[in-house]
Amino acid sequence: xxxxxxxxxxxxxxxxxxxxxxxxxxxxxxxxxxxxxxxxxxxxxxxxxxxxxxxxxxxxxxxxxxxxxxxxxxxxxxxxxxxxxxxxxxxxxxxxxxxxxxxxxxxxxxxxxxxxxxxxxxxxxxxxxxxxxxxxxxxxxxxxxxxxxxxxxxxxxxxxxxxxxxxxxxxxxxxxxxxxxxxxxxxxxxxxxxxxxxxxxxxxxxxxxxxxxxxxxxxxxxxxxxxxxxxxxxxxxxxxxxxxxxxxxxxxxxxxxxxxxxxxxxxxxxxxxxxxxxxxxxxxxxxxxxxxxxxxxxxxxxxxxxxxxxxxxxxxxxxxxxxxxxxxxxxxxxxxxxxxxxxxxxxxxxxxxxxxxxxxxxxxxxxxxxxxxxxxxxxxxxxxxxxxxxxxxxxxxxxxxxxxxxxxxxxxxxxxxxxxxxxxxxxxxxxxxxxxxxxxxxxxxxxxxxxxxxxxxxxxxxxxxxxxxxxxxxxxxxxxxxxxxxxxxxxxxxxxxxxxxxxxxxxxxxxxxxxxxxxxxxxxxxxxxxxxxxxxxxxxxxxxxxxxxxxxxxxxxxxxxxxxxxxxxxxxxxxxxxxxxxxxxxxxxxxxxxxxxxxxxxxxxxxxxxxxxxxxxxxxxxxxxxxxxxxxxxxxxxxxxxxxxxxxxxxxxxxx
Ligand SMILES: [Zn+2]
Numbered sequence: 001x002x003x004x005x006x007x008x009x010x011x012x013x014x015x016x017x018x019x020x021x022x023x024x025x026x027x028x029x030x031x032x033x034x035x036x037x038x039x040x041x042x043x044x045x046x047x048x049x050x051x052x053x054x055x056x057x058x059x060x061x062x063x064x065x066x067x068x069x070x071x072x073x074x075x076x077x078x079x080x081x082x083x084x085x086x087x088x089x090x091x092x093x094x095x096x097x098x099x100x101x102x103x104x105x106x107x108x109x110x111x112x113x114x115x116x117x118x119x120x121x122x123x124x125x126x127x128x129x130x131x132x133x134x135x136x137x138x139x140x141x142x143x144x145x146x147x148x149x150x151x152x153x154x155x156x157x158x159x160x161x162x163x164x165x166x167x168x169x170x171x172x173x174x175x176x177x178x179x180x181x182x183x184x185x186x187x188x189x190x191x192x193x194x195x196x197x198x199x200x201x202x203x204x205x206x207x208x209x210x211x212x213x214x215x216x217x218x219x220x221x222x223x224x225x226x227x228x229x230x231x232x233x234x235x236x237x238x239x240x241x242x243x244x245x246x247x248x249x250x251x252x253x254x255x256x257x258x259x260x261x262x263x264x265x266x267x268x269x270x271x272x273x274x275x276x277x278x279x280x281x282x283x284x285x286x287x288x289x290x291x292x293x294x295x296x297x298x299x300x301x302x303x304x305x306x307x308x309x310x311x312x313x314x315x316x317x318x319x320x321x322x323x324x325x326x327x328x329x330x331x332x333x334x335x336x337x338x339x340x341x342x343x344x345x346x347x348x349x350x351x352x353x354x355x356x357x358x359x360x361x362x363x364x365x366x367x368x369x370x371x372x373x374x375x376x377x378x379x380x381x382x383x384x385x386x387x388x389x390x391x392x393x394x395x396x397x398x399x400x401x402x403x404x405x406x407x408x409x410x411x412x413x414x415x416x417x418x419x420x421x422x423x424x425x426x427x428x429x430x431x432x433x434x435x436x437x438x439x440x441x442x443x444x445x446x447x448x449x450x451x452x453x454x455x456x457x458x459x460x461x462x463x464x465x466x467x468x469x470x471x472x473x474x475x476x477x478x479x480x481x482x483x484x485x486x487x488x489x490x491x492x493x494x495x496x497x498x499x500x501x502x503x504x505x506x507x508x509x510x511x512x513x514x515x516x517x518x519x520x521x522x523x524x525x526x527x528x529x530x531x532x533x534x535x536x537x538x539x540x541x542x543x544x545x546x547x548x549x550x551x552x553x554x555x556x557x558x559x560x561x562x563x564x565x566x567x568x569x570x571x572x573x574x575x576x577x578x579x580x581x582x583x584x585x586x587x588x589x590x591x592x593x594x595x596x597x598x599x600x601x602x603x604x605x606x607x608x609x610x611x612x613x614x615x616x617x618x619x620x621x622x623x624x625x626x627x628x629x630x631x632x633x634x635x636x637x638x639x640x641x642x643x644x645x646x647x648x649x650x651x652x653x654x655x656x
Contacts, residue, residue: 004026005021005022006022006026006030006034007030007033007067009066009070012365013362013365014386014417014419015416016365016374016387017074017407017408019074019366022074022078024084024087024090027075027090030070031072031094031097031098033067034065034066035098037065037068038064038065038067038101038105039104039105041063041065042061042105042108045057045111045114046110046114047110048114052115053118054119054120054122054125057115058128058129059413059461062413062463063414073405073406074407075094076405077368077405077421079091080403080405080423081368081369081397081399082368083170083397083399084397088170091163091167095159095162095163096156096159098159099155100152102139103139103140103151103152103155106135106139106140106141107139107141107148107152112136112141115129115132115133116133124459124460124629128461128463128464138266138269140257147257151258154254155254158247158250158254161246161580162580162581165240165243166399168239169210169236169240169577169581170399172208172236172237173207173208173209173210173236173400174205174396176208176235177205177206177207177232178228178232179204179206180203181202186204187220187222188219188220188221190219190331192430195430196428196429196430206229207394208233208400209400209401209425210400210401211400211401211570211575212234212568212569213230213233213315213526213570215315217312217315218318218319218330219316223312226312226313227312230311230312231312234572235574236574237574237575240573240580241550241573241574242549244537244549244573244576244580245545245552247580248263248538248540249544249545251263251540252541252542256542263538263585264276264279264539264586266586267538267587268586271472271587272470272593273593276539279589279593282589282592282593283528283531283532283535283589283592286528286592286655287561288561289650289655289656290521290525290653290655291521291525291562293520293654294521294522294564294567295521296521298314298564300321301318304324305317309566310566311566311568314566318522322515325515326514326518328511328515328518332508333495333504333508333512334436334437335435335497335499336496336497336498336503336504336508337435337438337440337441337495338433338435338436338496338498339392339426339436340434341496342436342441342494343390345496346441346445346485346490346491346493346495347448347484347494350490350611351452353489353490354612354613354615354619354620355452355456355613355616355620357377357378357380357385357455358378358380359376360378361373362374362376367389371391371392371395372389372390372391373390374388374389375387375388375390377455385455386418386420386455387407387418387419387420388451389419389420389422390421391421391422392426393426393428394425394427394428395428398423399577400425401425402422402443402446403422403423403447404420404421404447404451404454405421406418406465406466407420409457409462409468410455410457410458410627411460411461413462418455420451420454422444422448423447424440424443424444424447426440435498438512441485442482442485445481446478446482449477449478449479449481450474450477452477452481453478453624454466454467456625457624458626458627459626459628460629461629464627464628464629465628466627467627468628469627469628469632470632471587471590472589472594473590473597473632474594475595475598476594476598477624479595479598480598480602480605483605484611487611488509489611490611491504491509492504495509517652517653520655522567524653524655526569527570527591527592528562528592529567529569530570530571530576530588531588531592532556532557532562533556533557534576534585534588534589535589536552536553536556537573537585538586549573592649596644596648597644599648599649599651599652600645601619601639602648602652605619618639622635623638
């Protein structure tokens with residue numbers, strides 16, 4: 001066991017996890033030793049005969065658990081991006097143990113008594129101390145023994161159910177794939193795409209991506225194939241309905257134990273929204289105009305189709321209307337969006353112009369898969385900033401969607417620069433260059449916005465490093481970074497034909513921006529429907545149970561006045577991983593909540609001359625570098641110079 005790579009800090013640059021040396025059998029012993037080590041460290045803190053100080057209590061907690069941290073970070077990265085049956089087994093075994101472990105710390109009475117006595121005058125320390133007190137109270141530190149006993153049971157059960165939910169979803173993406181034997185049925189998809197779907201037995205399998213409207217629906221000409229694909233999508237992992245209902249009931253019970261009327265109230269209390277009413281007031285302003293917009297769009301689609309459309313027709317006919325109205329052909333853009341160029345000449349270029357940073361590929365450093373690339377990032381003065389790790393391609397064993405994760409947190413406590421990672425789910429072509437859709441380009445810029453938030457982190461303590469901010473704030477910097485996708489200077493630099501190097505023709509660029517509010521009714525409604533569904537599940541009162549989750553879902557959408565026969569939520573209950581297998585329960589509203597700040601910031605950049613070093617530095621200094629080390633809305637105010645208003649968002653979505 002001496003050579004278990006998790007037992008000592010990585011000796012790779014920036015402490016990049018040594019993926020090449022990690023084998024599946026290393027995880028369980030490393031988790032076990034990591035948990036035991038941290039419990040011993042915590043006991044030593046709690047039993048310290050010295051009077052409690054910030055350093056011997058809070059900072060000591062920040063220093064604890066390093067083996068566990070290294071192990072859990074590498075493991076969760078693998079479990080998300082390159083999972084196997086073995087990894088899934090370990091996940092099942094370990095996730096309830098991790099929950100027990102975190103309860104053992106936060107429900108440690110001696111430790112809690114000590115934390116309550118710590119005092120400090122330093123602003124960064126006071127803020128962190130408050131976070132710790134909040135974390136402990138929210139975890140149940142003040143409850144009685146009996147209540148804590150029940151809480152531990154609930155947490156463990158919830159963690160098991162959540163793993164089960166995620167794993168059945170991962171399986172469903174391939175097991176529920178649309179399989180066709182006749183190539184003609186895939187008419188509409190491009191040849192390279194069809195080739196990438198071909199399996200050894202000569203059939204073709206179109207795997208399910210993790211949301212309702214599969215990308216193929218925009219292209220497949222055969223209406224019956226579209227219907228089959230759509231029905232597979234909305235009906236996948238049906239066992240997850242019952243898991244979801246059980247989780248919602250358990251979360252309601254837990255919220256009651258902790259003194260809240262429901263899980264939504266518990267969740268938003270430590271977010272920037274703070275109250276259920278604040279979230280509902282915001283959503284209330286959006287539902288009516290969005291639904292009206294979507295009905296107008298549906299009429300235009302019916303006119304184009306010549307019949308009343310069904311949900312599986314929406315994308316197909318909206319592409320046609322888009323072409324007719326804006327002469328906008330998504331496929332015509334793809335040759336100008338070559339993956340490598342999008343990064344080097346688009347994403348890195350924009351970051352370089354704004355923040356002065358540069359990127360150097362480090363082929364000597366590797367990830368867990370040959371498709372993973374590592375870049376070293378430098379400041380303008382040549383000082384080292386951190387590593388950026390990119391895993392762009394979809395593969396079996398990778399969960400759907402796109403995300404950013406930290407492989408190493410920045411902190412001055414450990415003198416540690418950050419290692420951040422972006423994952424995308426782009427289909428790897430059988431051969432030739434990887435050409436992206438406009439949406440994929442947008443997603444790449446978005447995820448890179450999170451990466452910058454992690455890379456620019458300039459804080460003392462890991463607990464508040466980089467993206468460790470409330471989740472109704474975390475989407476804000478990433479959304480801001482999307483503004484550079486179509487910024488003329490940036491677009492001109494990266495959108496070049498992959499064969500000829502010709503820049504994207506001006507008329508295509510004009511169409512791209514002209515079409516930007518197109519289909520916003522649909523997009524807003526499918527998002528709001530998912531948000532309100534999340535909300536309904538998490539406003540269940542304790543003791544309330546749901547016997548028929550599908551009926552509950554339908555009734556919830558109806559009650560929220562967002563039910564449209566032709567638009568289902570972006571995620572139905574059975575594949576709503578954000579809220580049943582991720583950290584977003586009662587938090588899916590965060591995206592539009594953050595978008596208020598995003599729209600405000602885009603307005604600020606635009607008014608101040610856009611893509612300049614001065615603007616980038618201001619955003620970096622006041623906002624990105626602060627991570628969670630100060631109140632997020634204070635950071636926003638320092639950047640923007642005023643309180644946020646919803647108006648810029650309404651205007652952007654065509655909802656005024
Ligand atoms: Zn995001």
